[in-house]
Amino acid sequence: MPSHSTINKVTRPPKQTLHFFDMANPIIYVPLFKKVFPKNTYQRAVDVTILFLLFCLLIFRLLSFNNHGLAWFLAFLCELWFTFNWVLIVCTRWTPMLYKTFPERLQQQVPELPPVDVFVTTADPVLEPPILTMNTVLSVLAVDYPANKVACYVSDDGCSPIILYSLVAASKFAKLWVPFCKKYNVQVRAPFRYFLDESKPSISNSRDFQKEWQNMKEEYEQLCRSIENAAHQPFPIGLTGELAIFSNTEVRDHSAIVKVLWENEEGISDGVPHVIYISREKRPKHPHHYKAGAMNVLTRVSGLMTNVPFMLNLDCEMFVNNTQIIRHAMCLMLGSKNERDCGFVQSPQFFYDRPEDLLLLHEYVGKGIVGIQGPFYGGTGCFHRRKVIYGLWPDEVENQGKSYDYELLKEYGNSKEFITSAAHALKGNTDYSTSNLSKSLEAAHQVASCSYEYGTGWGKKGIAHQTLQPFWGVPAPGGPAMMVQQKRWATGLLEILFQQTQSDNCFAMLFFQPFASSLTPISCPSCHIGHASCQFAFKISLIGVVQEPGIYFIIAPFVIYNLYTLSEFIRTGFPVYSWWVGQRMARVVTVTAWLFGVINVILKLIGLSEMVFEITQKGQSTSSDGGDDDEDKFVFDESPVFVSVTTVVLVHLTALATGFWAHDHYQ
Ligand SMILES: O=c1ccn([C@@H]2O[C@H](COP(=O)(O)OP(=O)(O)O[C@H]3O[C@H](CO)[C@@H](O)[C@H](O)[C@H]3O)[C@@H](O)[C@H]2O)c(=O)[nH]1
Ligand SMILES: [Mn+2]
Numbered sequence: 001m002p003s004h005s006t007i008n009k010v011t012r013p014p015k016q017t018l019h020f021f022d023m024a025n026p027i028i029y030v031p032l033f034k035k036v037f038p039k040n041t042y043q044r045a046v047d048v049t050i051l052f053l054l055f056c057l058l059i060f061r062l063l064s065f066n067n068h069g070l071a072w073f074l075a076f077l078c079e080l081w082f083t084f085n086w087v088l089i090v091c092t093r094w095t096p097m098l099y100k101t102f103p104e105r106l107q108q109q110v111p112e113l114p115p116v117d118v119f120v121t122t123a124d125p126v127l128e129p130p131i132l133t134m135n136t137v138l139s140v141l142a143v144d145y146p147a148n149k150v151a152c153y154v155s156d157d158g159c160s161p162i163i164l165y166s167l168v169a170a171s172k173f174a175k176l177w178v179p180f181c182k183k184y185n186v187q188v189r190a191p192f193r194y195f196l197d198e199s200k201p202s203i204s205n206s207r208d209f210q211k212e213w214q215n216m217k218e219e220y221e222q223l224c225r226s227i228e229n230a231a232h233q234p235f236p237i238g239l240t241g242e243l244a245i246f247s248n249t250e251v252r253d254h255s256a257i258v259k260v261l262w263e264n265e266e267g268i269s270d271g272v273p274h275v276i277y278i279s280r281e282k283r284p285k286h287p288h289h290y291k292a293g294a295m296n297v298l299t300r301v302s303g304l305m306t307n308v309p310f311m312l313n314l315d316c317e318m319f320v321n322n323t324q325i326i327r328h329a330m331c332l333m334l335g336s337k338n339e340r341d342c343g344f345v346q347s348p349q350f351f352y353d354r355p356e357d358l359l360l361l362h363e364y365v366g367k368g369i370v371g372i373q374g375p376f377y378g379g380t381g382c383f384h385r386r387k388v389i390y391g392l393w394p395d396e397v398e399n400q401g402k403s404y405d406y407e408l409l410k411e412y413g414n415s416k417e418f419i420t421s422a423a424h425a426l427k428g429n430t431d432y433s434t435s436n437l438s439k440s441l442e443a444a445h446q447v448a449s450c451s452y453e454y455g456t457g458w459g460k461k462g463i464a465h466q467t468l469q470p471f472w473g474v475p476a477p478g479g480p481a482m483m484v485q486q487k488r489w490a491t492g493l494l495e496i497l498f499q500q501t502q503s504d505n506c507f508a509m510l511f512f513q514p515f516a517s518s519l520t521p522i523s524c525p526s527c528h529i530g531h532a533s534c535q536f537a538f539k540i541s542l543i544g545v546v547q548e549p550g551i552y553f554i555i556a557p558f559v560i561y562n563l564y565t566l567s568e569f570i571r572t573g574f575p576v577y578s579w580w581v582g583q584r585m586a587r588v589v590t591v592t593a594w595l596f597g598v599i600n601v602i603l604k605l606i607g608l609s610e611m612v613f614e615i616t617q618k619g620q621s622t623s624s625d626g627g628d629d630d631e632d633k634f635v636f637d638e639s640p641v642f643v644s645v646t647t648v649v650l651v652h653l654t655a656l657a658t659g660f661w662a663h664d665h666y667q
Contacts, residue, residue: 032101032331036097037371040093043093046560047093049560051083057553057554096367096370097371098370113145113330114149115310116151116312116326116383118314119313120152120154121313122155123290124158124615127618128615130163132618134169135191135193136314136319138191139188140314143189145326145327146269146270147271147272150326154275155295156277157280158251159282160251161239161246164243164246164261166227166230171275173220178271186199186323254281255281256278257277258445260438276301280449297447303447305444309425310383315379346375346376346378348375379492386425415443415452417443481616482593483642487641490597494597565579
């Protein structure tokens with residue numbers, strides 16, 4: 001197999017021109033991707049108009065200070081902050097960009113596709129139903145890429161026998177599922193999704209297909225049942241055979257478990273990729289760093305076993321929705337002029353039952369951010385270069401073949417095997433074709449131990465991982481669960497903002513999350529709350545100011561903004577109702593979850609609290625009958641997260657009421 005560096009030499013087009021004809025090797029080189037800049041004149045005009053009106057409002061406030069005093073001044077401060085936020089948004093949205101990839105050209109230009117290690121993380125078999133994780137795993141195993149170029153590593157932070165049991169069963173099912181998907185070119189390769197859809201064969205389908213489809217459906221239902229039954233088994237009584245290893249484990253107190261569940265030993269390209277189960281060591285006194293800790297262990301274990309140049313990380317509920325995804329990512333990774341131009345490839349994250357949630361975010365600021373500095377790092381659905389994760393600086397990335405000082409490599413920890421593998425990866429060596437997974441099991445246990453990172457560079461000197469945290473995810477099922485998720489996102493963004501100064505501190509600085517998005521969690525709640533309390537404390541309600549001409553500077557941006565977002569929703573094909581829901585959710589989320597996120601970060605900064613990763617509960621959506629309708633409803637309950645939003649609503653109502661009252665009195 002040619003080494004990765006050779007692939008690059010052969011296939012990389014010369015720097016000046018992208019089209020040329022090599023006489024010795026007559027392949028026509030065409031770019032593997034192109035940048036597309038969607039036109040946004042209309043959007044720019046609207047954005048600038050709103051900005052202009054906001055400035056007018058500020059000037060109006062300034063000019064009429066004398067008549068109104070302190071209340072006016074506070075309102076002015078809130079609006080100033082709001083305008084600042086809007087300036088950031090306008091800048092972010094100014095030049096949107098998209099990458100268009102050409103996977104069909106890949107085969108021709110890169111005859112030997114590079115291998116990819118895929119990581120799936122799960123942490124709690126109750127909040128994250130095992131069948132959901134298995135669907136993600138199956139969608140990875142069946143991905144449209146040579147099976148000998150893919151390995152699937154599942155990290156189980158819940159140390160749960162049911163996950164291992166399910167994984168064994170799913171690997172068996174994969175031997176039927178993968179060939180079926182490839183034979184009939186199935187589009188959605190997560191079986192629960194496939195069997196939900198209109199995949200039901202019709203008369204026009206071949207007899208063979210009809211039979212195999214029925215058979216496959218039964219096999220899948222059998223898999224679901226066996227996982228379901230296993231979940232109801234009274235562990236640890238049922239801990240026999242493979243599962244005996246769990247008889248002495250507790251979720252937060254156990255030694256490392258690494259098991260190769262399936263090895264594609266002969267390297268068959270249309271077989272089933274490797275499946276490896278990992279549950280890293282945990283001890284009550286050792287901090288485990290949540291998902292980031294799991295990702296570090298995955299990185300090291302895969303470094304020992306397969307050590308391939310690219311890695312893809314997925315949350316347990318992020319199944320592969322586009323079977324060509326690895327090819328798309330490789331177009332960007334291999335098609336860039338320099339390796340340093342592309343350290344990671346992030347696919348946008350959508351939820352299948354509520355696509356509008358994130359699709360809009362993607363439409364709204366996502367593309368703009370791509371245009372400024374490359375995409376957001378989303379924490380899932382992201383392809384990485386292994387050597388970048390190992391802390392290689394952009395300037396060093398091109399240093400193929402450089403040898404590394406053994407002493408320097410000590411910051412990778414004290415596993416000799418791992419240091420050797422890291423040196424290989426950093427050099428761009430690619431002898432991964434002859435992998436024998438089981439032979440590295442002992443070393444794998446060592447690097448999965450909880451004390452391995454002590455005194456090393458892991459998590460510090462640019463060696464992996466971040467604390468923050470198209471694939472389709474299972475959305476959090478509304479209500480409080482979604483608030484937990486939103487709070488964590490807000491916290492994560494803010495943490496990055498505060499980390500950016502510590503330049504050699506991990507990921508954030510490599511992928512420079514934009515300032516604008518980091519600030520949103522602060523600015524939105526403060527604006528809403530600030531305005532509401534001004535209205536209340538000083539009884540300036542809308543009614544009170546109606547006589548003033550300045551009121552138009554408040555009403556106009558509000559109306560324009562809402563009409564514009566509404567038209568965007570309609571243009572993108574969403575119903576008007578979803579716009580209404582979206583607008584309401586935006587208010588609720590900003591004054592609840594984001595506010596709590598901000599408080600969280602402040603408490604952490606002043607050292608009063610530790611950051612905890614609260615896992616989002618995943619919707620079940622596994623039955624073909626569509627599930628419970630109530631699951632879609634957003635539930636307000638007694639949880640403290642809703643106190644702030646309720647307060648703001650009451651303050652607003654009171655302000656309005658007193659406003660009316662005062663108005664009546666002046667008549
Ligand atoms: O101790 C832990 C905690 C979590 N996880 C895994 O981390 C992933 C993300 O957690 P989840 O609760 O699903 O968070 P989401 O809100 O869905 O995640 C979004 O936000 C996170 C950051 O807040 C990112 O890491 C995720 O990739 C992104 O999808 C899941 O696979 C978990 O199993 C672990 O492996 N170990
Ligand atoms: Mn998730």
